[in-house]
Amino acid sequence: MKFCFLFFLFNLILVPGVLFAQPDSCNAVLKGNVLDGETGKPFQYASVFIKEFQKGASTDSNGFFQINNLCQGKVTVVYSALGYKSFTTSYKLNSDIRIDQIILHTDTCQLESVTVYGKKAEEIGSFTRASLTGKELDRTRGLSLGDALKELPGVTTLKTGNSISKPVIHGLHSNRVLVLNAGLRQEGQQWGNEHAPEIDPFVSDKMTVVKGAAGVRYGSDAIAGVVIVEPRNLPLKTGINGEMNLVGMSNNRQGTVSGLLEGKFGKWLPLMWRLQGTMSKAGNVKAPHYYQANTGFEEKNFSYAVGYNRKWFSGEIFYSQFNTTLGIFSGSHIGSVSDLQNAIEKSEPAVKSGFSYEINRPFQHVEHELVRAKFSAYLAKIGSLNLLLGRQFNNRSEFDVLRNSIANESKEIPQLQLKLTTHSADLVLEHKPFKNISGSIGTVYMQQANIWQGRFLIPNFKSQSFGGFIIEKWGLGKTDLEAGLRYDKKFLDIYLNDNGIVKLLPYSFSNFSGTVGAIYKISKALNWRTNAGTTWRPPNVNELFSKGLHHGAAAIEIGDPTLKPEQAFKLVTSLEAKSEKLNLESSLFYSQIQNFIYLKPDLELVQTIRGAFPSFTYTQIDARFYGSDLFASYEMSKSINLIVKGSLVLAENITEKGYLINIPPIRYSPAIVYRPRFIKEAYNSYLRFTLNRTENQWRVPENSDYANPPAAYTLFDAEAGTDLLFGKQKVSIIFQVNNLFDVAYRDYMNRFRYFTDEMGRNFTLRIKVPVSIYNKN
Amino acid sequence: MKQTKHIIFLLAFVAISISGCKKNKATDPTAEQPVNPGAGDEENITRIQLQFIDSANNTISKTFTLRDTDGQGKNPPVADTIKLEVNKTYFVSQSIYDDTKTPLSVVSDEIRKEANFHRFHYSIKGSLIAQTIITDYDTRSPAQPLGLEFKIKSGNAGGNSIFNINLRHFSNGIEKTANPADGEQDILVDFPVRVNN
Structure with a gap:
C-alpha cells in the first residue's frame, strides 16, 4: 500500500x-x-x-x-x-x-513502401491520450484488442478466462467505455462482461485510448474514455504493396496469420484499395500445473477498403467482418453456489484435460459485420464537410452445456442468440479557422434493432438516437482553450414478452454533454493538458430488463425498469515532458458518477428446483473514481533505456460508504531496454526485460464476493527483437517469453479467478514482412 | 471528357459502397418472440412428482408434487408434504417435468436415457424416514445407482422431517462418482415429511 x-x-x-x-x-x-x-x-x-x-x-x-x-x-x-x-x-x-x-513534389525515387500518409489533427486536444503504434503495436500482434491495449498506462482488462478480454479505462468498462471502430461506435452486445469487442487489431496501425469524459464528440457512454481503432489509411501512391504477419505461441499453441495487400491504380483509374485478412487458431491454455479444458478459440476476419481521392472530394468504403468461436473453460460451468464453493476450495479444477484444439460446450460464436462509407468535400470558403454512414450487424450465439448429453454433442443449436442491427449517419463540418478559432460542428443519428432467441436474457428493442454538437478551439499563443457542447436524445422501445403477450414499453432519454479544456505549453519540453467533461449514459436494456440465471457466475441478475441515466463528471490533468533523455507522461484523474448503476447483491437466496442462487439487482448509487497513470522513459545511455508504467485507480461507493467491486488493483511495470549499437546489419535490435507487478486488491465491498481477491503477484517477461535485411527485403522479428518463471497466479480482474490459475510460461514469435510488389517510379 | 470519367468512377464507387450492405436478415424486434422467457431455457424445471407405492399391497397409494412455476423467478418452489404411514416400505418413482415447453418436456425420461451421467442422492433431516435405497442402475459395468426409482422405509411417527433430493450431473469428462459433492448440481429440493400412525 x-x-x-x-x-x-x-x-x-x-x-x-x-x-x-x-x-x-x-x-x-x-x-x-x-x-x-x-x-x-x-x-x-x-x-x-x-x-x-x-x-x-x-x-x-x-x-x-x-x-x-x-x-x-x-x-x-x-x-x-x-x-x-x-x-x-x-x-x-x-x-x-x-x-x-x-x-x-512527389518523390520519384522512393524505396520503402508507403502505407501511411500523415496524422489527422486531434479533435479535442486537451484529452489525455495514449496510443499503441509502430513497434509497440507490433509487440502485441496476435493478442486480442483488450490484451493489446493493456500495454497503455491507465488501461487494464476485464477477462473471462483467457479468450475473452475487455478494455478497462480508469476502472470502468463495457458500456462506460466507447469503442470507435473505423469511426463508428462499435455496437455489439457490449454490456456483457463476457462479451469482448469484436475487432481485429490487425486492421489498424494505430490504436488510441482517450482518457476522459469524451461524450461531446463521441456521444453518450464515453464516461471513462474512448478506444479508437482506425483502419490504416489507404496508400496515396500508385503501386501494390502488402504486409504479412505471422504469430506463433507455445502455451496454447496459437497460430495467427494476417496479411494485407493494398495499392492505388494508375491515372486511368483513380482508386485506392486494400484487402486484409486474419486467421487465428488456439488450443487449451496451460496454467503452470494443468491445462484449462476447452479454452481454445478460432478467429477468421477479413476487411476491404476502396477509396477515391480528388482535390475537392474524397470517399472511402470500408467493410469488415469478424468471426470468432471461443471455448469457455469447462471448469467454470457450475450448477449452483455449493458447486462454486467446492470449486473455490479445490486448488485445481475438477475437469482434467490435456492439450486439444477442440471447442466444446460451453462456447460462444460471434459474428460482427461493419460497413462504413466516408465522404469528405473540401469547400474553399467553409471548410471540410464529412459524412459518415455506417451499418453494423452483430450476431451472438451462446452454446450452453446441456443436461441432455446427446444434444450436448451437437454444436448446431445455440441456447441464446442475440442479433443487433445498427445504422448510423454522422455529418460533421470542420470549419475553416476564423481568426484563431477552429473547430467542428456536427449532427449524428443512430438506429438500432435487437432480437433474441433461446433463453431469455434481454428483450427485443428498437432505438433511435439524435444528437448535435459543437467543439471550438481558441489558439492563444502558449495556451489553447477548448470548449464543446452536445445534446442527445434517445428513444428506446422495448418489446417485452409477458406470458405470451408482447407489451410495448417506450422510454426516452435526453441530456447535454459538455467539455472545457486547455493545453498549456509551459516550455518547449513541457506540456500541460487539462480537461473537464460531463457526459451521460442512458441505462442499458440489460440493466432495465435482465432476468435470469448466469451460468459460470451462479447468479441471478435482475433488472430495474425504473433506472435513471447515469451522469458523469470527469477531470483529467496531465503533464508531458519530452526532452532528449526523458519522456514523461503523468496524469491525475477524478471522476464522479451520479446514479451509477451496479449489481447489488440481494441478501436472500432465490430458491429454484435447480438449487438456491444468490440474486443481484441493478441498483443506482453515487460513485467516485480517482487515481493516477504514469509513463516514464529515461535514456540512461545511448544503448540503455529505462521504462516505467503504472496505474492506480481508487473507487468508492459514496451512497453506501464503501468500496466498489471489480476495480483493478494497483499495477506497475518497470522495464529495461538494451539496444546494441555495434551490430550494423541487424538494425533496430533490442533486448527487453519487464517486471509486471500487480498488487492485491483489498479495497473491496464486504460480503459481496465468493472468495477473497487473489494475492499480489510478480511476473517477468523477456523479449528480443530485430529487423533483418535479406537483400532488399526487410523482416522484423520479435521473440517474447511471458511469465518467464512459470508462476502460478490468479488475477482479480479475471472472472474465472475462482476456478483456475492464469496462463503459465508462454513463448511468442512474431514475424512481420513488408511486401513490395509494384511501385510506380 | 476528363470530368465525365471521374463522374463515372464516382458512381461506380457509390455502387460498390451500396453493394457492401447485405439485407434480408430477420431483424424485426416487433416480430413474435419466444412464448415465455423461461421456455427458451433448456435447463428449466418446473415440477417434480414423487409416486409412492405401498410395497405391501402394490397399489398406487400417494403422489406428492413440488412446483416452481416461475423457474428462476423470485417465487420459491412449493412442495406438498409427504405423508407416510408408520414403519412401511414404499417404492418411489420420480418424474420431473418442464411445463413451459410444448410438448411437455419430461426431464426424467431424458435423465433415464443418460443414466451414465447422472446420480441422485437422498438425505433426510430428522428421523421420520429410516432408510432410502436406490433400485435402478446405469449401464456401466459395474453398474452404478441412478436414483429415479428407489425404496423408502418410514420411521416412527412424531415431529417433522425434511427429505432432500440432490441430482448430480457428470459431463465434460468428469468421472461419475458416488460423492454427493462431485459433478454439477442439476436439482436440489426439499420436501417436508410427516408420518402418521
Missing part, C-alpha cells in the same frame, strides 16, 4: 510543481501554407517540423499550419509528407513569420 500513496503523492507534487515553474520567453509564431506540387491545391496532412525545437505541426484541410511559442533565432524547418520529397529551409525568427506557398 505504501507504493500506492507514494505514487499518488508523486503525481500530486509533480503536476502543480511544474505549473509554477517559470516559462521562458519564447513566443514567436511560424505560420504558412503548403501546396501539392502535383495538383497545385492545398496540401492536407503535410508535416512541418522545426529541428531546433523538435516541434512540429501538420497542415489542415486548407494547407495551413501554425507553430506557436518559438524562441527567437535561426530555425531549420523541414516540410514533408510520405510519398513526397521533403523540403528543408531555414528562417531567422525575430517575431512572427508567415511563409506562403511551400510546394511539395
Whole structure:
C-alpha cells in the first residue's frame, strides 16, 4: 500500500510543481501554407517540423499550419509528407513569420513502401491520450484488442478466462467505455462482461485510448474514455504493396496469420484499395500445473477498403467482418453456489484435460459485420464537410452445456442468440479557422434493432438516437482553450414478452454533454493538458430488463425498469515532458458518477428446483473514481533505456460508504531496454526485460464476493527483437517469453479467478514482412 | 471528357459502397418472440412428482408434487408434504417435468436415457424416514445407482422431517462418482415429511 500513496503523492507534487515553474520567453509564431506540387491545391496532412525545437505541426484541410511559442533565432524547418520529397529551409525568427506557398513534389525515387500518409489533427486536444503504434503495436500482434491495449498506462482488462478480454479505462468498462471502430461506435452486445469487442487489431496501425469524459464528440457512454481503432489509411501512391504477419505461441499453441495487400491504380483509374485478412487458431491454455479444458478459440476476419481521392472530394468504403468461436473453460460451468464453493476450495479444477484444439460446450460464436462509407468535400470558403454512414450487424450465439448429453454433442443449436442491427449517419463540418478559432460542428443519428432467441436474457428493442454538437478551439499563443457542447436524445422501445403477450414499453432519454479544456505549453519540453467533461449514459436494456440465471457466475441478475441515466463528471490533468533523455507522461484523474448503476447483491437466496442462487439487482448509487497513470522513459545511455508504467485507480461507493467491486488493483511495470549499437546489419535490435507487478486488491465491498481477491503477484517477461535485411527485403522479428518463471497466479480482474490459475510460461514469435510488389517510379 | 470519367468512377464507387450492405436478415424486434422467457431455457424445471407405492399391497397409494412455476423467478418452489404411514416400505418413482415447453418436456425420461451421467442422492433431516435405497442402475459395468426409482422405509411417527433430493450431473469428462459433492448440481429440493400412525 505504501507504493500506492507514494505514487499518488508523486503525481500530486509533480503536476502543480511544474505549473509554477517559470516559462521562458519564447513566443514567436511560424505560420504558412503548403501546396501539392502535383495538383497545385492545398496540401492536407503535410508535416512541418522545426529541428531546433523538435516541434512540429501538420497542415489542415486548407494547407495551413501554425507553430506557436518559438524562441527567437535561426530555425531549420523541414516540410514533408510520405510519398513526397521533403523540403528543408531555414528562417531567422525575430517575431512572427508567415511563409506562403511551400510546394511539395512527389518523390520519384522512393524505396520503402508507403502505407501511411500523415496524422489527422486531434479533435479535442486537451484529452489525455495514449496510443499503441509502430513497434509497440507490433509487440502485441496476435493478442486480442483488450490484451493489446493493456500495454497503455491507465488501461487494464476485464477477462473471462483467457479468450475473452475487455478494455478497462480508469476502472470502468463495457458500456462506460466507447469503442470507435473505423469511426463508428462499435455496437455489439457490449454490456456483457463476457462479451469482448469484436475487432481485429490487425486492421489498424494505430490504436488510441482517450482518457476522459469524451461524450461531446463521441456521444453518450464515453464516461471513462474512448478506444479508437482506425483502419490504416489507404496508400496515396500508385503501386501494390502488402504486409504479412505471422504469430506463433507455445502455451496454447496459437497460430495467427494476417496479411494485407493494398495499392492505388494508375491515372486511368483513380482508386485506392486494400484487402486484409486474419486467421487465428488456439488450443487449451496451460496454467503452470494443468491445462484449462476447452479454452481454445478460432478467429477468421477479413476487411476491404476502396477509396477515391480528388482535390475537392474524397470517399472511402470500408467493410469488415469478424468471426470468432471461443471455448469457455469447462471448469467454470457450475450448477449452483455449493458447486462454486467446492470449486473455490479445490486448488485445481475438477475437469482434467490435456492439450486439444477442440471447442466444446460451453462456447460462444460471434459474428460482427461493419460497413462504413466516408465522404469528405473540401469547400474553399467553409471548410471540410464529412459524412459518415455506417451499418453494423452483430450476431451472438451462446452454446450452453446441456443436461441432455446427446444434444450436448451437437454444436448446431445455440441456447441464446442475440442479433443487433445498427445504422448510423454522422455529418460533421470542420470549419475553416476564423481568426484563431477552429473547430467542428456536427449532427449524428443512430438506429438500432435487437432480437433474441433461446433463453431469455434481454428483450427485443428498437432505438433511435439524435444528437448535435459543437467543439471550438481558441489558439492563444502558449495556451489553447477548448470548449464543446452536445445534446442527445434517445428513444428506446422495448418489446417485452409477458406470458405470451408482447407489451410495448417506450422510454426516452435526453441530456447535454459538455467539455472545457486547455493545453498549456509551459516550455518547449513541457506540456500541460487539462480537461473537464460531463457526459451521460442512458441505462442499458440489460440493466432495465435482465432476468435470469448466469451460468459460470451462479447468479441471478435482475433488472430495474425504473433506472435513471447515469451522469458523469470527469477531470483529467496531465503533464508531458519530452526532452532528449526523458519522456514523461503523468496524469491525475477524478471522476464522479451520479446514479451509477451496479449489481447489488440481494441478501436472500432465490430458491429454484435447480438449487438456491444468490440474486443481484441493478441498483443506482453515487460513485467516485480517482487515481493516477504514469509513463516514464529515461535514456540512461545511448544503448540503455529505462521504462516505467503504472496505474492506480481508487473507487468508492459514496451512497453506501464503501468500496466498489471489480476495480483493478494497483499495477506497475518497470522495464529495461538494451539496444546494441555495434551490430550494423541487424538494425533496430533490442533486448527487453519487464517486471509486471500487480498488487492485491483489498479495497473491496464486504460480503459481496465468493472468495477473497487473489494475492499480489510478480511476473517477468523477456523479449528480443530485430529487423533483418535479406537483400532488399526487410523482416522484423520479435521473440517474447511471458511469465518467464512459470508462476502460478490468479488475477482479480479475471472472472474465472475462482476456478483456475492464469496462463503459465508462454513463448511468442512474431514475424512481420513488408511486401513490395509494384511501385510506380 | 476528363470530368465525365471521374463522374463515372464516382458512381461506380457509390455502387460498390451500396453493394457492401447485405439485407434480408430477420431483424424485426416487433416480430413474435419466444412464448415465455423461461421456455427458451433448456435447463428449466418446473415440477417434480414423487409416486409412492405401498410395497405391501402394490397399489398406487400417494403422489406428492413440488412446483416452481416461475423457474428462476423470485417465487420459491412449493412442495406438498409427504405423508407416510408408520414403519412401511414404499417404492418411489420420480418424474420431473418442464411445463413451459410444448410438448411437455419430461426431464426424467431424458435423465433415464443418460443414466451414465447422472446420480441422485437422498438425505433426510430428522428421523421420520429410516432408510432410502436406490433400485435402478446405469449401464456401466459395474453398474452404478441412478436414483429415479428407489425404496423408502418410514420411521416412527412424531415431529417433522425434511427429505432432500440432490441430482448430480457428470459431463465434460468428469468421472461419475458416488460423492454427493462431485459433478454439477442439476436439482436440489426439499420436501417436508410427516408420518402418521
